Amino acid sequence: MQDLPLGHRRRGRSSVGLRAIGLRGLRGRARAEAECRGQRHRQQTLLRTQTHRRGPSNAIRRARPSASVRAQPTRTRAARASPVPQARQPQPLRLCPMSSQAPVVTRFAPSPTGHLHIGGARSALFCWAFAKAQPDGGGGGGGRFMVRIEDTDQARSSEESARGILEDLAWLGIEWDDGPMLEVSRLSEPGSASTSGDRPAVRVIGANARPVGPYFQAQRVPIYARFLNQLVDSGRAYPAFETNEELEAKRKAAVAAKQTYRYDRAAYQQFPTPAARRDRMKQADTHGEPYVIRFHAPSEEIVVRDQVLGDVRIAAGELDDFVIRKADGFPTYHFAVVVDDETMGVTHVMRAQEHLYNTPRHVALQKALGFRTPVYAHMPLIFNPDGSKMSKRDKAKAARKAVKDAMGKDPAITPRSLAMSVGADAKNLADFIAGENDSLDIAATLARHFNIPLPEVEIYDFRNSGYLPEAIVNFIALLGWNPGMKQSDGKDLEKFDLAFLARHFSIERIGRSNAKFDRAKLLSFNGDYLQQLSDDEFTRRFIAWCRDSQPATAAALERQFAANLPALIRMAKPRAKVLRDVLKVIEFALVPDDQLAFDSAAVQKSLRANNDEGLGILKRFAPVLESVEPFTPDALHTAMETFAARELPADPAGKSNLGKLAQPLRVAITGSGVSPPVHDSLACLGRARAIVRLHRCLEAAQAR
């Protein structure tokens, strides 16, 4: 077991239930690997490396006659895509290209360069669900779901990010059979209301039971080296020494000549035999000369059998000789993926459609290495409502817009003045506003300053806003998949949980068209899930969330409301669509009694109108309030009703006159004309505070 168990350390997240145990720098570990192999100099080469924006174009076209060759049950679209009837002739099908004994293995392979994105979560969910939905062969129980960390990009990967992604997966309830070990606290798990019991307080997700680890690619470099050598020896891979400048010049020339650029294989011709290439590589290695290794692409057509889209073909000669090992000694994505999927026994690859174009390369590599080809399924992409890609940049955009709106309204606000008031670096802030950087820190600072919400795009954000994992799981499952079932009332079934997915998920029902992420519907789902919770469970979840996301508020709450929790939940729960809403609902109770502000319009309307009618009623009600016993929502409600029936003139239309008391009382104790039911609000405050507030209101009115 080479992977260390991962603990928790994200700032402000200490009580989510993921606790730190041993850590070691991911980057440091990977670098050590490279250095042991005498490649320190190549690390430095990375600093000079530039990225290329242009590259080969691949001619991929939709399969025709053989489109119906696919795993059972046959997909509809593929058949439709086939204009040639005889194409439906039976052909050998293979659900699992590995040996018939091998279990289905799916994998989620995130790059640890940020939080878990909503799209990534869906990919993970589908992979998980597909594995779990495999029939139990009697031995092991369905398929296996694996997580592998693709950290071959030394500049961008971080262990912190890897851990964050695993935590978010765990929080969603998507647990991996094979992969890095993550220790999670049971305290925060649903249904574990108490800390007592014999169960240990923590458990570990992830293992290396098969065993096919390590699960960090940076730790698998020796494995890649083996297969790299195999390719060099067989003449299918070769070193290339061109500088980026040289390649860029060729690329520009091709563009100028209106031709599609493709790497010209110059380096392949330069050293014509595997032996010559090996010598050249050895020489370069001893002299610290940087080079990449390229794959000699096949000159035959490549077919990708996709379970969602049908067959996709790339014409012979359209693939160019892409890089498989970078100058820093690490494999590129393409190579690492292919080697790992084979050596880790992955049978089904399900990923977003943005990867479709990578697949021919992977298939070509598999053939060259003599590997099996897994079953592929590319799922539709998820977009913002405006059609743009969901990205963390959306947060910067939202913050930028807030700044510009503010500057439009108040010319006194300048980047400089703003930097002063939020305590940010003026240059950074000016750049941010100008769109020259998308700093998430600045975005968050500005959002706080202007009190605007930032759009949630990552699981972490939704968690922070008080969404429930079961709502998110349900909602994202529906983005690109549908059970196609009806409920007993005849309506479409769309509320379901992980267990349902593990039973009913199928690739056949994955859609083909891209989906827009509808926040309003997610919010509605979350509200529904929140309302389904028992009061106790709701309380537990709210407290856990609050400790996690708003520790200071949580402390204040637990101090003030210890005795009044039932009253608190009674008034807040029905009004909450996310856990954060609870804070809004109880805000009036959180402010100190002597600092409560009164909304002037509400005061006018409910207290002052009709010659201070409301104030008069309040004065008469004050003694009642002081004597209500017990001071509970029900008793308060009864007291109010009794008072209203006895003391207040009946409405000519015979309608309830309770409002004549309730509204003034509401304004007096909450400062606003809008609040939860007055009796609940009173109970929540408790008798002493309610009376203080009532008298304070009456005195303030008298003073005028």
Next chain:
RNA sequence: GGCCCCGUCGUCUAGCCUGGUCCAGGACACCACCCUUUCACGGUGGUGACAUGGGUUCGAAUCCCAUCGGGGUCACCA
């Protein structure tokens, strides 16, 4: 731009493979009314889509073609 994928209410979708039961069903959003001490919830009802044009067929949302529209991709990133 080359190549590829996709196209049912504003949004997510059911229906499409196996054409008629679909003047297209559900959910979210929206509108109206009801309930109501405000807000929220809840209840009832409503507006709202087969991208367009050709074909095949007695009959097309469903099959075929074209057009248009949207998206993906074209790195020593994954």
